[in-house]
Amino acid sequence: MVKLSEKLRQPNYRIAVVSIFVGALLAYWKPYVLIEGIQRAGLYAAIALPMALLMGVVGIVNLAHGDFMMLGAYFAYWVSVYGGVDPLLAIVPALAFFFLFGCIVYLGPFKRILQAPELNQILLAFGLMIVLVQSANLLWTSRFIKISLPYVSASTTVGSLTFGTFEFVYVVAAVTVLVGLQLFLKKTTWGQAALAVGQNPRGAKVVGIDVDRTHLIIFSVSIAIIGAMGALFLARHSISPFIGFPFTLRAFCLIAMAGIGNLTAILWVSLVLGLSENFVLSFFGYAGWADLIYFVLIITVIMIKSRQRQVK
Amino acid sequence: MKKLSIILVAVGISCFFLISHALAQPKPIKLGTAIPTSTVIGQEMEKAMRLAIKELNKAGGALGRPIELVVVDDEMKPEKGAAAIEKLATLDKVDIFIGGMASGVHMAQIPILRKYKPVTVWLGAASHKCEQALEGCDWYFHLHTWDYEQGAQQRLGWEDISKKQSGMKIEKNFFAYEEGGFGAASFEAIKSVWMGEYKIVGESFKSAQVGGGDYRTLLRHAKDWKPDAFHWIGYEADAMPIMEQAKEINFSPPVFVGAPPMWPPKFAKEPLANAVCFYTAWSHSLKAPASIRFLEAYTKEYGQPPINYVGPLSYSNVYIAVEGIKRAGTLEKEALISALEKTKYESPLGDVITFKPSKVIKHQGNISMKISQYQNGQEHILWPLNLATTQIMYPLPSWEKR
Numbered sequence: 086m087v088k089l090s091e092k093l094r095q096p097n098y099r100i101a102v103v104s105i106f107v108g109a110l111l112a113y114w115k116p117y118v119l120i121e122g123i124q125r126a127g128l129y130a131a132i133a134l135p136m137a138l139l140m141g142v143v144g145i146v147n148l149a150h151g152d153f154m155m156l157g158a159y160f161a162y163w164v165s166v167y168g169g170v171d172p173l174l175a176i177v178p179a180l181a182f183f184f185l186f187g188c189i190v191y192l193g194p195f196k197r198i199l200q201a202p203e204l205n206q207i208l209l210a211f212g213l214m215i216v217l218v219q220s221a222n223l224l225w226t227s228r229f230i231k232i233s234l235p236y237v238s239a240s241t242t243v244g245s246l247t248f249g250t251f252e253f254v255y256v257v258a259a260v261t262v263l264v265g266l267q268l269f270l271k272k273t274t275w276g277q278a279a280l281a282v283g284q285n286p287r288g289a290k291v292v293g294i295d296v297d298r299t300h301l302i303i304f305s306v307s308i309a310i311i312g313a314m315g316a317l318f319l320a321r322h323s324i325s326p327f328i329g330f331p332f333t334l335r336a337f338c339l340i341a342m343a344g345i346g347n348l349t350a351i352l353w354v355s356l357v358l359g360l361s362e363n364f365v366l367s368f369f370g371y372a373g374w375a376d377l378i379y380f381v382l383i384i385t386v387i388m389i390k391s392r393q394r395q396v397k
Numbered sequence: 398m399k400k401l402s403i404i405l406v407a408v409g410i411s412c413f414f415l416i417s418h419a420l421a422q423p424k425p426i427k428l429g430t431a432i433p434t435s436t437v438i439g440q441e442m443e444k445a446m447r448l449a450i451k452e453l454n455k456a457g458g459a460l461g462r463p464i465e466l467v468v469v470d471d472e473m474k475p476e477k478g479a480a481a482i483e484k485l486a487t488l489d490k491v492d493i494f495i496g497g498m499a500s501g502v503h504m505a506q507i508p509i510l511r512k513y514k515p516v517t518v519w520l521g522a523a524s525h526k527c528e529q530a531l532e533g534c535d536w537y538f539h540l541h542t543w544d545y546e547q548g549a550q551q552r553l554g555w556e557d558i559s560k561k562q563s564g565m566k567i568e569k570n571f572f573a574y575e576e577g578g579f580g581a582a583s584f585e586a587i588k589s590v591w592m593g594e595y596k597i598v599g600e601s602f603k604s605a606q607v608g609g610g611d612y613r614t615l616l617r618h619a620k621d622w623k624p625d626a627f628h629w630i631g632y633e634a635d636a637m638p639i640m641e642q643a644k645e646i647n648f649s650p651p652v653f654v655g656a657p658p659m660w661p662p663k664f665a666k667e668p669l670a671n672a673v674c675f676y677t678a679w680s681h682s683l684k685a686p687a688s689i690r691f692l693e694a695y696t697k698e699y700g701q702p703p704i705n706y707v708g709p710l711s712y713s714n715v716y717i718a719v720e721g722i723k724r725a726g727t728l729e730k731e732a733l734i735s736a737l738e739k740t741k742y743e744s745p746l747g748d749v750i751t752f753k754p755s756k757v758i759k760h761q762g763n764i765s766m767k768i769s770q771y772q773n774g775q776e777h778i779l780w781p782l783n784l785a786t787t788q789i790m791y792p793l794p795s796w797e798k799r
Binding site: 117118121125222226227228229230231233237238239240242247248249251321322323325327328330331332363366367369370372373375376 | 435436437576600601602603605606607608610611613614615617618632633634635636637638641642644645646647661662667669
């Protein structure tokens with residue numbers, strides 16, 4: 086009992102308990118809000134996790150994050166069209182391709198800017214975003230592409246409720262990425278080095294960790310994951326060169342809410358965001374308000390955190 | 398020295414002939430257009446305009462002068478669109494303005510056009526807000542139907558179709574519209590025409606074009622309301638996901654209508670597209686002779702047919718402007734306006750285009766809306782009934798039967 090009360094003092098557990106309570110209420114009142122909210126949360130978390138890893142370890146706000154996903158989606162599209170395979174199978178080559186691409190991007194511009202003021206880093210990421218978007222625009226034009234896959238509209242019926250099942254793939258993806266990253270960070274040498282670099286780069290260097298190489302690995306892993314996410318995204322969504330930025334914003338918001346470096350909390354705050362958005366959407370005529378949710382959440386979290394600091 | 402003198406004289410004579418030849422060439426008549434050439438739809442417009450100009454120049458141009466198209470990319474951005482008009486009016490000094498696309502962009506262009514008051518035969522912009530901003534602009538001719546006219550034509554069309562199809566009802570209509578200017582303004586205009594006699598409910602959604610793409614809650618609302626017809630007003634990016642998600646939640650209204658400016662490539666071939674109705678000003682299946690001629694010429698020139706109605710509309714736009722110039726016999730403004738007022742152009746859109754006053758402006762083209770339907774991989778016209786190529790597939794087949 087004492088252990089539980091101690092655990093409840095941790096934000097992650099508090100958010101988890103509240104989420105479970107809200108989830109139960111929703112399941113009773115409007116079950117589709119719960120189901121589709123969880124699916125939406127899966128997508129958000131799967132996109133935000135690699136960005137959170139990058140921000141936590143390397144300390145870069147990668148404004149081009151969503152645009153790497155866009156490139157991943159086009160990569161999967163090419164693999165699907167020219168290779169004649171299902172776009173979901175493009176996940177494997179996308180991981181390898183975007184890992185290499187991440188290496189190139191890191192060794193090219195990013196490595197040189199790590200010691201520069203944060204504003205320079207943001208400007209570089211912003212510039213990279215424009216380059217990626219306009220390159221995609223030249224290669225594939227601004228016209229939206231949607232691959233038709235019969236399985237994305239698969240559904241199941243429970244009682245009077247019919248709901249889609251494909252989007253659970255995003256939940257699986259988010260959990261897989263989270264578990265994979267946790268294992269990588271805790272069980273591998275590179276992962277442990279990354280944790281050390283994330284906490285104290287100078288200290289890590291003193292004890293002999295190759296900080297630069299760690300940055301390279303983490304940057305490339307982050308780009309590889311988000312690139313592979315592009316394949317999952319393509320299966321369900323229409324894509325164009327301009328789809329990335331709204332997801333960068335959401336990912337950034339989730340990281341700010343979860344706290345930099347706190348990967349597990351990304352899952353919970355994604356759930357809060359996904360359920361809240363679906364809750365608002367479920368009221369007829371209030372769809373426009375759903376977009377305000379993440380602003381409200383981020384402002385609330387910032388206020389709470391700044392109050393906590395003042396109290397300390 | 399003597400050799401140098403000979404060379405200099407030869408160069409001088411060559412220059413003289415070159416310059417005099419250039420001066421003797423008739424100065425081209427410039428048609429200026431601001432269109433989003435960085436988008437597929439803008440490229441389509443430019444291709445159709447260039448095809449028309451090629452044909453016209455081959456036939457001798459106008460007033461003994463060749464026709465030239467001056468294109469500025471407005472990037473679908475209001476500020477760029479306004480700057481494009483300024484450039485065309487001042488730097489390029491075009492003789493007549495044509496083209497144009499999005500209402501949002503045009504709203505920013507209208508003050509610049511009002512400043513220079515050029516003779517304008519505008520193709521796009523359907524919002525009634527643009528029309529209101531153009532009050533008193535007698536030098537302005539508009540081709541695309543205004544949103545409220547579209548609403549009225551759609552209503553008339555559905556009334557005609559439902560009269561012909563036994564058991565068909567269109568009493569309860571659910572409108573899903575994208576939350577931006579295009580969708581919201583279109584719904585507002587449609588509501589003003591349909592309200593009263595029909596039950597109308599509308600709900601906005603965030604288009605996939607701007608980061609949305611989850612329509613399931615909206616579709617559930619529509620499903621609960623049990624409409625006779627479900628209409629969505631959005632973009633190409635929304636087309637397939639809406640169908641997929643409607644199937645996912647098993648929403649199958651008797652009539653399913655989509656109203657994006659253009660459909661995804663090969664949408665017609667998708668099993669989910671079967672029996673989906675849509676609005677257009679032109680269809681590949683249109684049997685009008687001018688349409689067949691245009692389709693053949695376009696396909697021959699570019700190796701593929703036009704993607705939607707903006708092609709034949711842009712083509713018509715150039716012809717209407719140039720025929721106006723020919724009729725006027727001059728580029729003088731008053732004569733040109735007067736000549737354009739007498740326009741009677743047999744368009745590939747299937748209409749003989751003339752200009753009449755609309756609610757606010759004096760010169761509105763009479764382009765008719767067509768109601769079409771995808772049936773087994775082909776697009777068919779359902780209305781106007783005199784152009785119909787088949788009967789409506791009604792009701793929408795259940796998802797299992799596709």
